[in-house]
Amino acid sequence: MTLGTHWGYSYFAMCEAVHQAALPTQCIAVDTWVGDVHAGQYSEEVFQAVRDENKKYSSFSTLLRKTFDAAREDIEDGSIDLLHVDGRHFYDDVKEDYEGWIPKLGSGFITNR
Ligand SMILES: C[S@@+](CC[C@H](N)C(=O)[O-])C[C@H]1O[C@@H](n2cnc3c(N)ncnc32)[C@H](O)[C@@H]1O
Numbered sequence: 001m002t003l004g005t006h007w008g009y010s011y012f013a014m015c016e017a018v019h020q021a022a023l024p025t026q027c028i029a030v031d032t033w034v035g036d037v038h039a040g041q042y043s044e045e046v047f048q049a050v051r052d053e054n055k056k057y058s059s060f061s062t063l064l065r066k067t068f069d070a071a072r073e074d075i076e077d078g079s080i081d082l083l084h085v086d087g088r089h090f091y092d093d094v095k096e097d098y099e100g101w102i103p104k105l106g107s108g109f110i111t112n113r
Helices: 009-021 044-057 068-072 091-104
Strands: 027-031 061-065 080-085 105-112
Touching (some): 009 027, 009 080, 091 105
16 A cells, blocks of 8 residues: 555556565555645646556556545555555654554554655
């Protein structure tokens, strides 16, 4: 699962690994797809490209176009094995992302950043 997806460089690398290894898992990408202070505000073209690329992986991949806070309501506690956190990079934002999403992580979780 990714928090912060943009063009999906990290996300689709994960999807391709799941596809090639035929892993029995679900992948979820969260983003508003409007941009932020680091990425800049970007156009609808980005989400359209991500949606097109996602068609290859649609049997196991879901795009959640919403804020990280709103997306939390869609995800069961303890259900995430791997969480890539890559939203806003200010300390307070990263801290809020980690603290808000920790309850969603399973016991064997992996994070980066
Ligand atoms: C650094 S980019 C992500 C890059 C991506 N991980 C990759 O591999 O290329 C950050 C993204 O996070 C999104 N974002 C930042 N804060 C967000 C929030 N609170 N809710 C939803 N999306 C957010 C922005 O729209 C932006 O697309």
